[in-house]
Amino acid sequence: MNNPTNGSPAGSLASLGNVHFIGVGGVGMSAVARIMVARGVPVSGSDAKDLPVMADLSAQGARIAVGYSAANLGDARTVVAGSAIRDDNPELAAAREAGLPVLHRSEALAATMGEDTVVTIAGTHGKSTTTSMVTVLLQGAGLDPSFAIGANVPALGVNAASGTSDIFVAEADESDGSFLNYRPRIAVVTNVEADHLDHYGTAEAVYESFDRFTALLPAGGLLVACADDAGARALAERTRSRGNTRVLLYGTSEDADVLLHDDGPGSVAVSIPEGRFSLALQVPGRHNALNAAAAFAVALELGVDPAAAAAALGGFSGAARRFELKGEARGVRVFDDYAHHPTEVRAALTAARSVAAGHKVHVLFQPHLFSRTREFAREFAAALDLADTALVLDIYPAREDPIPGVTSQLITGHMAGGGRLAAAGEAVALIADAAREGDIVLTAGAGDVTAYGPRIVEALRG
Template identity: 85%
Template sequence: MTPASVPGLESLGRVHFIGIGGVGMSAVARIMVARGIPVSGSDAKDLPVMADLADAGARIAVGYSAANLGDAQTVVAGSAIRADNPELAAARAAGLPVLHRSQALAATMGDDLVVTVAGTHGKSTTTSMITVLLQGAGLDPSFAIGANVPALGVNAAHGTSGVFVAEADESDGSFLNYRPKVAVVTNVEPDHLDHYGTAEAVYESFDRFTALLPSDGVLIACADDPGALALAERTLLRGNTRVVLYGTSDRSDLVLHDGGPGDVAVTSPAGQFSLELQVPGRHNALNAAAAFTVALELGVDAETAARALAHFSGASRRFELKGAARGVRVFDDYAHHPTEVRAALAAARSVAGEHKVHVLFQPHLFSRTREFAREFAEALNLADTALVLDIYPAREDPIPGVTSQLITRHLNAGGRLVGSGEAVAALAAAAGAGDIVLTVGAGDVTAFGPRIVEALDG
């Protein structure tokens, strides 16, 4: 299905979700139920969110079977669903329309004023900040976010304001299915080369994304990021929409002043305003500047916007505190690209002060490890201790010769490869009072945080 053929919500009829327990799929299902669409869904495992959806009125099944389709008229399949899944095979055999998650989400947006957040890094956090800010300003936006947000309680909801805020994922090109009026681009770097093949193809996809903006829309781009700035310049030359820049550079229309934790402010045409942020790091200060810019574009009073940002306490797996013991704080972060790892460790440094930072990193994907091994090592070398686990394969088969040793061979003296069995004890032994321990990666490394806290406590 091409982007132009995304259907209207009412035309979908009864909708069945294959893989409904995923964070992205459940978000779309939750909004559809709230907007009166009959929803059913299944997943391989009985996940907590499925009970919530059932309570909301969805028909839920655990395990895959063609019978689960019931009388569905449209099927939404998660990206992890294999072609031989019995429900997907039955849907195709019956000639039912099968939508990608992004197409289903685009259908739920309807006639709302759509705000999308795209970028190689920072999408979930920035989308969350915008949503929390708008709620704090008295608006009631609909939203769909690719991470759980403690301040919101859920990662998706149907709102009444006619504004829809959504994370727009570029990893497979599916962000081209949306029709935003306001588009934020936090940064543009080569990633997901298993899908795109070349860096040039990544840049081209973002050009196509900004080309979707209407003449009365706006691109809000980060002037501090070379890729986002270049995208903004190309968009200006194309002339299809307005462009607003934010960042610390003189080129910014909204200027960020970041003096570290407790000393963050923005200067806009309405004046200078201090931002009280609960999340550390320059990257989060930039994300906050983006959210503030969106609020101004939507007519929110600047002082109200600045106050509302103080309510944002973070998103799940984004420098998330997992616990503390023996004076050591343990955080977890989803970072899986060198730039993200560097930003997470810089944030850890700002929190640790004169104390040490210890990181446990799990590379995500063989292809990404092959492309960025040296860059990962350079980022990890910001830590005093850098322990690296084996690669988390996710959707990929092994690539001959590609292992975590491609990274560890470039680490400083404090870095080495570890097995999962020794990682917890090694970190507990290395960390002293005041230090920060950070588990990093998009795989199951997140499970190590509580175990490290327990080991420290023991």
């Protein structure tokens, strides 16, 4: 079930009463629950498995259960259901039978924002990283924003918190259209490409949803858009033509308001009318330099001194599953990345090339969704050809049923000599055997391929 909401408005935080989360162990669900608990809302929740975050929520005062049962609803007045929760879930069925409002995660998060100054970060790629950068930057500059991020962030310790300032920074997910539930004053759009066509149907519908997103900005609100991305630039031009929203461009294009200078690791800076400011980034890749420029632009809008903003970006060490180092053995570093769109795979492999510094790059890629594989097989192949060795696992189905004729061979059939299919049982050994001292190994995809990184490190040690 993609969207469990029954269409009821979220209302104010106080109007929700006791809130029960079905699937509370999910990264996005736990983020909202954590903020609600911190803001004094009575919270309960359940999940099929006993996940570490559930113990954290319990310690904060939430009533948490393992396993699903209608009795878990207790005295809940509002229910929040995760996107993976099916209609036959006993708690969801009981909530609907009782006539309780059933909210999407984004509706519940919107209710927690209240009258805060809301900064939302949207885009086909880079949302979690950019949201994390904005949050780390603001904290480093002496502010204490509330935040909700779709990934764990080592520099923050958690993926969500209720801060003491009136600023709320949130990742805004376009995959199911739920980013339209927020009311931002500042909206960042990192890029706009066709994706999630299982939900939208056409590329045009994706673009139209971003138009609706920027239309949510109030008079005098600000759109921060990437000048280097054709989709984001076109969105900025359409938004500017409406006349009631300010637009700020960032990137390497000469007309960017925040001009990025990226000459490789250690040589990243931004220029604004006040001067040029060096960015001491810990994360590699042009895409991360662009994300940093976006975070810098948001900080300026919120009144942060440019020098302080630039310095604070040095505190960002990355987000979970975003070019995350999983280990090193025999002089081979193994990274993991959530990349599941051709543009993301290309960006991750380009970053890997810069880190490899002349050595080889080996990638183990797991396609995510049959529909995405069907739509972008050629583009995935072209991106994976950037690696010296590219092994492709079977498709991770996630929420989809198989589509006849759609397999990982659609990708490997378009690849050059370094690419081939790999069975799950042989992939670790093949990658470990190919890697030599100084090489980089990357596991990539939104499925369970993330579990292969530690196994590759162990194989290298063996």
